[in-house]
Amino acid sequence: MLRRAFGPTAWLLDEVDEPAALALGIAAASIVGVEEVVPAESTVLVHCRRTEWASIGERLDTIGPAPRSVDSPDVLEIDVVYDGDDLDAVAVATGLGVDEIIERHETCLYQVAFCGFSPGFGYLRGLDPLLHLPRRSSPRTIVPAGAVAIAAGYSAVYPTASPGGWHLIGTTVTELWDTEADPPAALWPGRPVRFRRIGP
Numbered sequence: 001m002l003r004r005a006f007g008p009t010a011w012l013l014d015e016v017d018e019p020a021a022l023a024l025g026i027a028a029a030s031i032v033g034v035e036e037v038v039p040a041e042s043t044v045l046v047h048c049r050r051t052e053w054a055s056i057g058e059r060l061d062t063i064g065p066a067p068r069s070v071d072s073p074d075v076l077e078i079d080v081v082y083d084g085d086d087l088d089a090v091a092v093a094t095g096l097g098v099d100e101i102i103e104r105h106e107t108c109l110y111q112v113a114f115c116g117f118s119p120g121f122g123y124l125r126g127l128d129p130l131l132h133l134p135r136r137s138s139p140r141t142i143v144p145a146g147a148v149a150i151a152a153g154y155s156a157v158y159p160t161a162s163p164g165g166w167h168l169i170g171t172t173v174t175e176l177w178d179t180e181a182d183p184p185a186a187l188w189p190g191r192p193v194r195f196r197r198i199g200p
Contacts, residue, residue, distance in 0.1 A: 003060060006045060011057050013044040020113045020125070021065030024190040029063055031056055039114045039189045041123070066190070075192045076174075078157065080106065080148050081199040084169035086136075090150070093133055102197060104128040105169065110155060110193040115185070120159035120177025122187035127155050139165030146172050148195070155195075159185075170195075 001022075006012040016022050019039035026037050026046060033052025038045040048056045082102045091098050110124035127150060135151045140163060143149070147158045149166035158164060159177035176186045187193070 003057060005057075009048060009050050009053060011046045011048070011053075011060060013046065013060065014042065016042055016044055018065045018113075018125075019044050020111055020189040021067075022063070024066035025063050026060065028066055029059070031059055040116075041114060075194060076186060077194050077196050078148075078172050078174045079198045080170040080172050080195045082106075082148075082170040082197060083199075084148065084167070084171070086149075086167040087169050090131070090133065090167050090169060094130055096130060101131065101169065104131055105150070105155065106195045106197050108155075108195075110195075112187045112189050112191045112193065113154070114189050115187060118158075118160060118162050120185045120187065121156060122176070122185075122189075122191075122193075124155045124193055125153075127153060133167060135165040136167060139163055143168065144171075146174070148172055 001016050002014040004012055019042060023037045023039040023044050033049040033056050034046060035049065036047040046060060087098050087101065090101055108126045108128055110126040112122040113125040115122050131150055132153045133151060142161055143158045143164035145158055145161045147168050148170035149156050149158065149168050151166035156166060157172060157176055178184055
């Protein structure tokens, strides 16, 4: 991990293996002066008060990632019907049967690595390595809300209809973005997630 200044009120931690877990570890440390911790794909940005900036930087060097727990009360279970339009293409690309793809996808414990792309969209780390595929060469102009997908080593659920280039393997009616809820997003960095097969 590399730490470098990101202006006079923030530190950027780069080359981080588990950004969400490290962000949780930093939050759990309750460091005086830390105002916000933002994980991304391989970085964690720590916003802090200018007066504590230097001491916070030194403290960050001593903090490790928080452990993942399968018994966490925050585990979100997402019911999935594995009926995605790309299942057969994923089978061809991976050399696996459709049933094995489904089994491998639903037996993993995922963690929200970071959020982005659209409101409520979480990048879920923990996908079985045999299901790691690059994004589609030709993105769709519209992916329906509730589409369960994989790409680039992650799994995800499209919370709203949007363009997208991931491989669609299923659908869910679990609502991940609700502007009337508090908070509106069901996913946040560090939250553990499981998929559960329902239907045929």
